[in-house]
Amino acid sequence: MTMTRLDPSEPRNAERAFHMNTYPRAPITVVRGEGLRVWDDQGREFLDFTSGLCVNTLGHCHPVVVEAVRAQVGTLIHATNGVYTLPQLELARLLVEHSALDKVFFCNSGAEANECAIKLARKWGRTRKGGAYEIITANTGFHGRTLGTMAATGHRHVQQDFEPLPEGFTQVEFNDLAALRDAITERTAAVLLEPIQGVNGVELATQEYLRGVRALCDEKGVLLMLDEIQSGVGRTGTLWAYEGYGIEPDVMTVAKGLGGGVAIGACLAKDAVAVFQPGDHASTFGGNPLACAAGRAVLQEVIARDLPGHARRLGERLRAGLGEIQAEPGHGITAVRGAGLWFGIEFGEGGANTVWERCLRRGMLLVRSGTGRALRVSPSLTVTEQECDRFLEVFRQAVRS
């Protein structure tokens, strides 16, 4: 077999030839990153206000992450989960000590963390709630792309073409407590929600709603499972978004920002819900020393530097700046939502895409929401005041022109 030689400056050709057609991409090839900046293969610099989709918590190639990975990679990269490894147990301890949950299971991605939560809810329902197995989710929520997490995800465009999906999922309107109350039956094992819906354009659960959901779950003896895969690790101005609501979940899933760029996922549960027994669940790579060393370094840094506090302060700066832009004529913005360093900026028809392209041309990366109507702003938690001001300057030009 002969390999076609491709011009490396033509990644679009390489993608067409070798990669499945899954990602709508910006027409740039990123080759290097440092802090809030990335550079493409032409040497052009971009201000990255995506943090790799809420992943690069400390920015690109932060020395703390680089050093942790470097040290671990020369010591022990992987070992079977049939033995103990210290980075895994140390990260589990750190997560437990800094959350309301008691036990951790590690995996490699957000979808896997939610699969673990779904299995945990089913096992809990089977053994503790008379065989209850149904999970109620929000019809505008997003939980991943595996069969189980697609069934949990409300968006039709994610599900269509892949049916039949696993049974046992019911969807209700987000922020509608009465709808949730009506949907709970004796078969319901759990409610699974994002406290803040990322893919849906940073749509926040109201305080009333999430507190009401907690009370309702308690009343009905149903688990409350929060998907904090995007909202966790300081993004919203508290280490976990649930803290901002004054409630505690029974199960929480985490991924994205935990590894600071290294793939990791985790499902955390209260002791009474952590009902797995040996053989119930496993992951070859889950909790490997390399990923856990990265996760341990990220979490320690986030806590030691109070990056959630930094996210609150700089989030306020961004919010104020966005408010000024909204007060000016001709901006096309219909709504700004957010918490901490995480905003969804909604536009009229076609507006989000146009502004996204203009920002890209001006050297700034943003994420478009799954709905296509909003832009998501999610810089690394190490963002500086100057970088926030630069974002506002570029964004102001992009919405005006």
Ligand SMILES: Cc1ncc(COP(=O)(O)O)c(C=O)c1O
């Ligand atoms: C809230 C939420 N849950 C789950 C996932 C799936 O995570 P992953 O892509 O790591 O499987 C995502 C990804 O965007 C997410 O935002």
